[in-house]
Amino acid sequence: MSTVRRAQSRLSLDRSVAGMMAATVVGYGLLAGEELTSHKAGMVTSLASYQSIVAALLVSTTVAKEFETGTIQWGLTQRLSRGAWLWWRTWPMLVFVALAGAGLGGVMAYVERHTPADMVAYLDRAQLVNGRWPLAVADIVLAAAIGILVGVTTRRVVPAAAISAAVVIALSYAASTGRGSLAPGLSVASAAWCIGAGEVLAAALVLALTARGLRRRDI
Numbered sequence: 001m002s003t004v005r006r007a008q009s010r011l012s013l014d015r016s017v018a019g020m021m022a023a024t025v026v027g028y029g030l031l032a033g034e035e036l037t038s039h040k041a042g043m044v045t046s047l048a049s050y051q052s053i054v055a056a057l058l059v060s061t062t063v064a065k066e067f068e069t070g071t072i073q074w075g076l077t078q079r080l081s082r083g084a085w086l087w088w089r090t091w092p093m094l095v096f097v098a099l100a101g102a103g104l105g106g107v108m109a110y111v112e113r114h115t116p117a118d119m120v121a122y123l124d125r126a127q128l129v130n131g132r133w134p135l136a137v138a139d140i141v142l143a144a145a146i147g148i149l150v151g152v153t154t155r156r157v158v159p160a161a162a163i164s165a166a167v168v169i170a171l172s173y174a175a176s177t178g179r180g181s182l183a184p185g186l187s188v189a190s191a192a193w194c195i196g197a198g199e200v201l202a203a204a205l206v207l208a209l210t211a212r213g214l215r216r217r218d219i
Contacts, residue, residue, distance in 0.1 A: 013025045014092045017058045021100035028107045030196045035111060041119040044111050045131040049172035052106055052143035055097045060187065063151025064160035083211040090207075094141070096130040101140035105133030125188065126180030133194030138199035139175075143168045145203035173174050174178045 003071060028051070029043055035043040065071070108131055120128070127133070143164075150164040183191040 014096070017062060017093050018096045018194045020054060020058055020097050021051075021202035022103075024054060025100055025103035028104050032111045034106045036114055038183070039116075039119060041115055042127065042131075044108055045127065047137070048104060048108065048130070048136060049176070050169075051100060052139045052172065053165055053168050053180070054145060055100070055140050056143040056147040056150075056168040057161050059093050059097065059147030060151040060154075060160040060164035061157045062153055063090065063148055064157045067152075067155035068157055082214045084215055086148075086152070086211050094144055097140045097144045098137060099156075101137035102185075104140075110137055111131040124176055124180055128188045129179045129182075129192050129195065130176065130197070134192050134196035135199075138196035138203075139172075142171075142203040142206075143212075145206040148167065149206050152210050152214055 028048070031047065032044050035041065112131060112133075123131075146167055147164045148162075150167070151160045154160045154163060179191075179195060183194050186194065
């Protein structure tokens with residue numbers, strides 16, 4: 001495959017990730033309209049984790065495809081170290097998913113602002129924390145980092161999809177109830193910021209470990 005065709009292939013994959021992420025934001029926007037007009041609180045919050053699952057699937061399979069098709073060999077001939085290749089290959093997807101998380105966060109903030117108080121009075125602390133917009137960004141960034149790690153580790157598209165989805169689903173399930181007990185001395189807003197910051201730091205650690213492991217492994 002020529003250099004031009006390889007670059008076009010990469011661009012096509014990255015556009016697919018961007019398109020799917022944009023579609024999730026549009027979908028949540030439509031869902032927000034339905035939630036506010038039908039007076040059914042919690043619809044956007046309860047389904048927000050699906051965006052992270054989609055991101056993990058897209059990112060993990062895209063990275064794994066580079067190994068499965070041998071495209072990484074071409075990347076390493078461009079005088080890139082393994083760590084540099086990983087950054088070169090994944091930063092566009094990280095930007096796309098972060099923007100998608102910000103879009104979902106904007107939808108969540110809008111819904112929170114326009115939902116009558118009596119509709120959210122029955123929500124527990126975990127549900128209130130999960131409904132804060134910073135967590136939408138943090139969740140999807142962490143999911144993408146997990147997807148990159150799984151893609152590099154498995155190096156096969158199907159296993160990468162299965163494992164990354166399973167891990168993110170498990171984390172989402174734990175977060176749906178467990179976040180209520182985190183940072184009990186803080187307000188809901190402050191707790192969301194603290195938890196989100198912790199998730200972003202965890203994502204950075206996952207990416208650093210992925211790059212370190214990739215440098216040590218034979219390609």
